[in-house]
Amino acid sequence: TIASLLHPAQGGQPDAEHVTIHGWIKSIRRMGRISFAHIIDGTTSFPLQAILSKSQAAGLSTGSSVRIAGTWKASLAGTAQQSELLAEDVSLLGEADPTTYPLQKKFQSYEYLRTLPHLRPKIPFNTAVLRLRSYISQNLTSFFAKNEFVQCYPPIITSSDCEGAGEVFTVSSNEKDSKGHFFKSPKYLTVSTQLHLEALAAAVPRVWTLSPTFRAEKSDTHRHLSEFYMLEAELSFVETLDPLLDLIEDMIRQLVSGLASSRVGNEILSLSGDLKPQLEARWEGLMQPGRWKRLAYSSAVEDLQAAVDKGEKFQFLPEWGANLQSEHEKYLAGLYNGPVFVTDYPREIKPFYMLPTPGDDRTVACFDLLFPAVGELIGGSLREHRYEELIRSMKSHGLILAGDDSEHAGLSWYTDLRKWGTAPHGGFGMGLDRLLCYLTGVENIREVVAFPRWVGRCDA
Ligand code: 4AD
Ligand code: MG
Numbered sequence: 001t002i003a004s005l006l007h008p009a010q011g012g013q014p015d016a017e018h019v020t021i022h023g024w025i026k027s028i029r030r031m032g033r034i035s036f037a038h039i040i041d042g043t044t045s046f047p048l049q050a051i052l053s054k055s056q057a058a059g060l061s062t063g064s065s066v067r068i069a070g071t072w073k074a075s076l077a078g079t080a081q082q083s084e085l086l087a088e089d090v091s092l093l094g095e096a097d098p099t100t101y102p103l104q105k106k107f108q109s110y111e112y113l114r115t116l117p118h119l120r121p122k123i124p125f126n127t128a129v130l131r132l133r134s135y136i137s138q139n140l141t142s143f144f145a146k147n148e149f150v151q152c153y154p155p156i157i158t159s160s161d162c163e164g165a166g167e168v169f170t171v172s173s174n175e176k177d178s179k180g181h182f183f184k185s186p187k188y189l190t191v192s193t194q195l196h197l198e199a200l201a202a203a204v205p206r207v208w209t210l211s212p213t214f215r216a217e218k219s220d221t222h223r224h225l226s227e228f229y230m231l232e233a234e235l236s237f238v239e240t241l242d243p244l245l246d247l248i249e250d251m252i253r254q255l256v257s258g259l260a261s262s263r264v265g266n267e268i269l270s271l272s273g274d275l276k277p278q279l280e281a282r283w284e285g286l287m288q289p290g291r292w293k294r295l296a297y298s299s300a301v302e303d304l305q306a307a308v309d310k311g312e313k314f315q316f317l318p319e320w321g322a323n324l325q326s327e328h329e330k331y332l333a334g335l336y337n338g339p340v341f342v343t344d345y346p347r348e349i350k351p352f353y354m355l356p357t358p359g360d361d362r363t364v365a366c367f368d369l370l371f372p373a374v375g376e377l378i379g380g381s382l383r384e385h386r387y388e389e390l391i392r393s394m395k396s397h398g399l400i401l402a403g404d405d406s407e408h409a410g411l412s413w414y415t416d417l418r419k420w421g422t423a424p425h426g427g428f429g430m431g432l433d434r435l436l437c438y439l440t441g442v443e444n445i446r447e448v449v450a451f452p453r454w455v456g457r458c459d460a
Pocket of ligand 1: 163192194217223224226228230233376377378380381428429430431432
């Protein structure tokens with residue numbers, strides 16, 4: 001690959017070697033008898049320079065795919081590249097007509113590029129983001145393995161709405177029974193794998209997954225998708241929030257430290273132009289030792305109300321009992337100049353499965369991790385592990401119709417877990433795509449996902 005030639009491992013490629021590379025033309029400069037072609041193959045952001053004769057360069061243009069065999073040798077002094085490829089045999093594999101090729105050097109807006117989701121991965125920054133996502137998944141996999149977690153594969157098709165927000169996509173098929181269902185009753189694409197992870201955590205105390213999740217939210221914002229990846233972890237024998245928050249800090253700190261010293265991390269920075277210093281500061285901030293701010297919801301509301309008294313203009317007035325709006329989340333992250341855990345939200349605005357805060361029945365033992373710029377990155381909680389209390393909470397959240405205890409809203413398997421060796425437990429879910437936004441400085445989540453889906457749009 002081009003990466004293995006440009007970034008040889010120690011004692012790697014000898015000079016003046018015969019090699020064959022495959023890739024796409026990034027640019028080509030014709031200088032009389034010879035041409036300089038810059039070739040990329042997605043394994044690194046840096047192009048390889050190849051020197052071609054006039055006839056070898058015929059028909060090549062930006063975007064076309066090539067196979068080039070030749071000699072990899074030290075460049076003449078004074079050139080930017082240390083080595084270059086002296087082409088001997090050039091094959092044009094697929095042409096890209098320069099008069100119609102949709103990706104152009106001139107400025108092209110994000111909105112326009114979103115209409116080309118199949119071509120946009122070829123843009124060097126987007127290519128680097130693909131590799132960044134792969135790096136993050138690898139890094140987290142080894143982090144969880146080191147910490148004795150088992151990676152699990154919970155289902156995508158589910159029989160319940162974990163978050164109870166009514167934002168599920170219903171699964172349907174052409175093969176239907178007399179009631180119009182394939183599975184005899186309505187089934188949904190998962191909004192969170194948490195409930196299934198809880199069942200698995202009742203057998204293996206530490207589990208995690210990185211799974212696609214789906215939400216039929218009508219939120220047409222820069223941080224909402226209809227299909228996104230959530231990293232979820234569930235831990236048994238956890239009785240307070242602190243071990244979860246400590247784990248999250250460790251996870252993100254070691255991820256960003258690894259990233260900062262990785263090749264893909266360097267490439268993201270070097271492709272970020274003016275944003276580079278800001279990104280470096282962001283990464284540096286996340287690597288600092290020490291606990292992140294941990295703040296109860298009630299205190300967060302007081303902070304927000306104090307801000308209003310000092311003249312801060314919010315669209316929604318902060319009020320105890322109401323959900324924090326994204327403007328509030330951003331304000332709090334700014335106030336504490338970094339990540340903030342807001343804990344113990346009012347029970348009424350949170351899902352049925354959360355454990356009440358010890359000593360305060362009005363709130364639940366939960367948290368949101370707020371990040372500057374992206375707002376909520378992670379949500380998690382301790383879970384109600386007691387049978388009677390869980391049934392009561394399901395009723396008060398309207399999940400069990402009065403006199404209909406048998407049905408348990410399709411959740412009898414979930415309540416059953418509380419009968420057979422139940423244990424205190426808790427976990428969290430992190431929006432991977434939002435993390436990518438923060439780490440890359442990309443403002444709109446639609447740009448860090450190759451084929452984004454959001455309300456009204458599913459194009460390719
Ligand atoms: O806060 P949420 O809804 O939490 C849960 O689903 C829990 N059951 C997770 C758990 O405890 N296992 O979602 C978790 C995270 C959010 O903090 C956010 O980062 C991301 O998932 N998220 C979205 N990301 C992109 N588009 C959307 N529509 C998202 N909805 C949530
Ligand atoms: Mg949430």
